[in-house]
Amino acid sequence: MGVKTFESVSIQVSQVQPHFYGHVYQRTRAQGAELSPVQEQQHTQDEGRQVMRVNFDFKEELAATLEGASVNLCYQCGACTGDCPSARFHKDFNPREIMLKVLLGMRDDLIREDSIIWNCSSCYNCHERCPQSVKPVEIIIELKNLLAREGIFPKGVKETVEAIKKTGRSTIVTDYTHKMRESLGLPPLTSCEPGELSRILEP
Amino acid sequence: MMDVGRHPRIKLLAYSEVEEISGYVGNFRARIRRKARYIREEDCTACGDCAKVCPVVKPDEYQQGFSSRKAVHIPFPQAVPSAYLIRKEDCLGLNPIACGKCAEACEKKCMDYDMSDRFLELEVGVIVVATGMEPFDPATVAEYGYRRYPNVISSMEFERLICAGGPTEGHFLRPGDGSRPKRIGFIQCVGSRSRKDGQLFCSNICCMNTVKDTLLLADHYPDTESTVFYTDIRAFGKGFEDLYQRSREVGVQYVRGLPGEIREDSKTGNLLVRAENGSTGRLEDHEFDLMVLSVGFTPQNGNGKIHKLLTLSHTSDGFLLESHPKLKPVDAPTKGVFFAGTCEAPKDIKDSVTQAGAASARAGILLSAGKVKIEAITSRLIAEKCTGCNVCVKACPYSAILPGDAKKKIPVSIVEACCSGCGTCAASCRFDAIEMRHFTDNQIYSQMDAILEENPREKIVTFACNWCSYAGGDFAGVSRLAYPASSRLIRTMCSGRVTEDFIYHAFRKGAAMVLVSGCHFADCHYINANRWTQRRVDHAWDRLEKLKIRPERLQLEWISAAEGQKFAKVMRELDEIRKTVTIEEVQDTIAALSKPGK
Numbered sequence: 001m002g003v004k005t006f007e008s009v010s011i012q013v014s015q016v017q018p019h020f021y022g023h024v025y026q027r028t029r030a031q032g033a034e035l036s037p038v039q040e041q042q043h044t045q046d047e048g049r050q051v052m053r054v055n056f057d058f059k060e061e062l063a064a065t066l067e068g069a070s071v072n073l074c075y076q077c078g079a080c081t082g083d084c085p086s087a088r089f090h091k092d093f094n095p096r097e098i099m100l101k102v103l104l105g106m107r108d109d110l111i112r113e114d115s116i117i118w119n120c121s122s123c124y125n126c127h128e129r130c131p132q133s134v135k136p137v138e139i140i141i142e143l144k145n146l147l148a149r150e151g152i153f154p155k156g157v158k159e160t161v162e163a164i165k166k167t168g169r170s171t172i173v174t175d176y177t178h179k180m181r182e183s184l185g186l187p188p189l190t191s192c193e194p195g196e197l198s199r200i201l202e203p
Numbered sequence: 204m205m206d207v208g209r210h211p212r213i214k215l216l217a218y219s220e221v222e223e224i225s226g227y228v229g230n231f232r233a234r235i236r237r238k239a240r241y242i243r244e245e246d247c248t249a250c251g252d253c254a255k256v257c258p259v260v261k262p263d264e265y266q267q268g269f270s271s272r273k274a275v276h277i278p279f280p281q282a283v284p285s286a287y288l289i290r291k292e293d294c295l296g297l298n299p300i301a302c303g304k305c306a307e308a309c310e311k312k313c314m315d316y317d318m319s320d321r322f323l324e325l326e327v328g329v330i331v332v333a334t335g336m337e338p339f340d341p342a343t344v345a346e347y348g349y350r351r352y353p354n355v356i357s358s359m360e361f362e363r364l365i366c367a368g369g370p371t372e373g374h375f376l377r378p379g380d381g382s383r384p385k386r387i388g389f390i391q392c393v394g395s396r397s398r399k400d401g402q403l404f405c406s407n408i409c410c411m412n413t414v415k416d417t418l419l420l421a422d423h424y425p426d427t428e429s430t431v432f433y434t435d436i437r438a439f440g441k442g443f444e445d446l447y448q449r450s451r452e453v454g455v456q457y458v459r460g461l462p463g464e465i466r467e468d469s470k471t472g473n474l475l476v477r478a479e480n481g482s483t484g485r486l487e488d489h490e491f492d493l494m495v496l497s498v499g500f501t502p503q504n505g506n507g508k509i510h511k512l513l514t515l516s517h518t519s520d521g522f523l524l525e526s527h528p529k530l531k532p533v534d535a536p537t538k539g540v541f542f543a544g545t546c547e548a549p550k551d552i553k554d555s556v557t558q559a560g561a562a563s564a565r566a567g568i569l570l571s572a573g574k575v576k577i578e579a580i581t582s583r584l585i586a587e588k589c590t591g592c593n594v595c596v597k598a599c600p601y602s603a604i605l606p607g608d609a610k611k612k613i614p615v616s617i618v619e620a621c622c623s624g625c626g627t628c629a630a631s632c633r634f635d636a637i638e639m640r641h642f643t644d645n646q647i648y649s650q651m652d653a654i655l656e657e658n659p660r661e662k663i664v665t666f667a668c669n670w671c672s673y674a675g676g677d678f679a680g681v682s683r684l685a686y687p688a689s690s691r692l693i694r695t696m697c698s699g700r701v702t703e704d705f706i707y708h709a710f711r712k713g714a715a716m717v718l719v720s721g722c723h724f725a726d727c728h729y730i731n732a733n734r735w736t737q738r739r740v741d742h743a744w745d746r747l748e749k750l751k752i753r754p755e756r757l758q759l760e761w762i763s764a765a766e767g768q769k770f771a772k773v774m775r776e777l778d779e780i781r782k783t784v785t786i787e788e789v790q791d792t793i794a795a796l797s798k799p800g801k
Contacts, residue, residue, distance in 0.1 A: 075435075076434075076481070078478065078481055082460060082479050091486075094479065097484065129464070131396065
């Protein structure tokens with residue numbers, strides 16, 4: 001992670017605009033911690049160099065949303081992951097890491113086709129546990145919104161949305177559902193028109 | 204503590220409370236309540252016969268409730284004076300005597316059930332506050348199950364369990380079933396660095412306390428497996444890193460990552476913990492025989508009382524505020540009062556001892572001199588003008604003004620030894636009965652007159668407090684930051700010195716703008732005098748609005764000595780507003796403010 005002085009950032013901004021993608025730093029392994037700002041286009045896969053990109057814009061993009069700003073308070077204690085039911089069953093799902101990626105601006109890791117964030121079950125355990133009052137679930141929901149805005153969501157979510165649009169219900173009601181209800185002595189389902197809901201779902 | 208008890212020049216008043224303090228540096232009078240022990244302490248030999256027969260059994264606070272004590276007891280084995288006392292609230296009855304067994308058992312006949320609290324008046328020159336802090340109660344962190352699961356204990360309880368003088372006589376046993384735990388987990392930062400439970404600050408001692416505990420366990424029971432869950436290990440003091448490394452060398456596992464919750468295996472009483480190991484990024488399942496919650500600290504609850512007794516203030520985290528964080532770290536803002544230990548901030552034993560030494564040395568300076576030198580800048584009362592309205596008494600952050608009486612026409616009186624010279628009293632007096640030495644009203648009016656003699660519409664009259672804003676302006680200059688030349692600074696000791704009339708006078712003289720600036724609230728060098736600045740400026744804004752004068756022309760800014768950048772920025776912004784002030788506006792203002800009765 002790059003250590004930066006304020007001066008170098010301001011110089012950098014004036015040099016690299018308008019195609020400036022966050023603040024880009026390179027670290028030469030041989031030189032240890034010698035850091036200097038470079039343009040993103042110059043070095044990405046240079047051999048012997050490790051390029052670390054910190055995209056502050058992503059954090060700010062989230063901070064502008066309803067609950068996203070709380071991510072700045074995260075100190076990576078891992079209490080969220082320790083209590084996460086999804087992390088138990090999916091070894092790659094790690095709320096702490098998602099927070100870190102947001103802080104480091106690793107947008108491409110989160111906003112992409114097979115994004116890990118859809119594994120969040122929104123149980124709010126992390127929300128309860130976080131000592132810094134970060135709201136990981138809210139942040140993940142904001143990330144999901146970002147993804148959805150770009151038209152990326154898993155099949156299941158798409159189907160649910162379609163189902164709500166058509167029937168007003170999030171699950172599809174089949175003959176089996178009716179039979180099941182009858183056997184349990186429940187009243188038959190009335191129709192549930194989406195009505196005004198469909199207006200929200202309009203793109 | 205024994206040495207303190209035996210020292211010929213130290214008078215130790217145990218089981219006592221300070222009720223009232225009056226006076227000022229060198230001449231404090233303290234009223235002390237000596238609580239009734241119901242046992243004459245000079246006669247008691249601490250033989251313990253009374254406790255043997257006492258029928259009342261209560262949990263022992265000193266042993267963290269792990270063992271019991273009687274209603275007649277000695278608070279802890281090393282207590283000085285070494286004498287028993289009866290807890291009135293626990294005893295079956297002293298008046299009328301309900302049981303009286305202790306009196307029968309006492310061979311020396313030291314029991315005195317008719318004893319009542321005595322009061323002691325002391326005259327003292329200086330006061331050292333060393334009221335300490337309180338451990339955080341981890342029961343509020345519901346997910347760790349403290350109090351719900353017997354084998355989850357706090358670090359304070361751990362200390363008792365491993366202590367040779369503890370309830371188990373040094374045998375480390377777990378409270379659930381009395382067996383010896385082999386796998387022990389520690390959780391750090393319980394009640395510290397948290398916005399949810401406990402305090403925002405780092406409690407400073409818990410990391411090293413845990414490191415020490417793990418080494419103790421490794422020393423006493425080499426087969427124990429200790430695991431520490433932490434956020435950051437803060438081993439910052441002398442030899443601390445060394446101790447931490449030693450703890451790692453003996454095989455203590457340090458896992459970076461806090462567990463989400465503790466669950467109990469109801470059959471074995473063992474504790475199940477799932478936590479992410481930050482170094483591998485993997486979730487790990489652990490099973491422990493005992494969990495220790497390394498608790499943080501909270502400021503002492505009684506601090507509110509100390510505040511009132513000695514007119515002290517505290518920082519946002521609740522610890523007492525020192526006079527200056529770097530230059531006067533053990534001095535209270537009230538002269539003649541010093542701090543030692545954790546009442547000022549969480550700190551370990553070494554730092555507490557260091558601070559105690561510093562506090563007593565600072566106290567010794569005052570006591571050996573026998574006199575105090577005070578700054579020449581103090582307030583002076585013009586008694587014939589004082590109506591005894593006591594407005595200044597409330598304004599004084601140092602309680603340096605003794606109240607007068609308006610009905611009996613007794614003026615207030617100023618204790619100059621307490622006065623620090625902020626001038627808040629002079630600013631609050633509506634009868635001009637208080638004059639400041641060196642920062643007189645005349646001087647300030649003359650400065651304003653001189654500034655506004657020519658082209659007043661191009662000037663911003665800026666009141667800057669000596670400690671922060673004036674220094675901030677200085678810093679802007681030294682840093683060679685450019686800002687418009689329209690501002691003219693008038694220095695006051697505190698922004699609280701700025702009377703509303705100063706502001707109106709500047710406007711009456713045709714000033715385009717007035718800026719009042721001072722220290723940030725937490726940094727006020729006169730405890731809280733700048734709160735009065737805020738109130739006065741708020742009031743002035745209201746009045747300007749009523750007189751149809753644009754309130755933006757009066758500005759209030761908090762600029763610290765390090766904020767040269769902010770000073771320059773504020774000046775640039777104000778200059779933009781100044782440019783919008785028209786000649787007509789200034790003339791209207793002069794007319795509005797010059798009307799008689801205004």
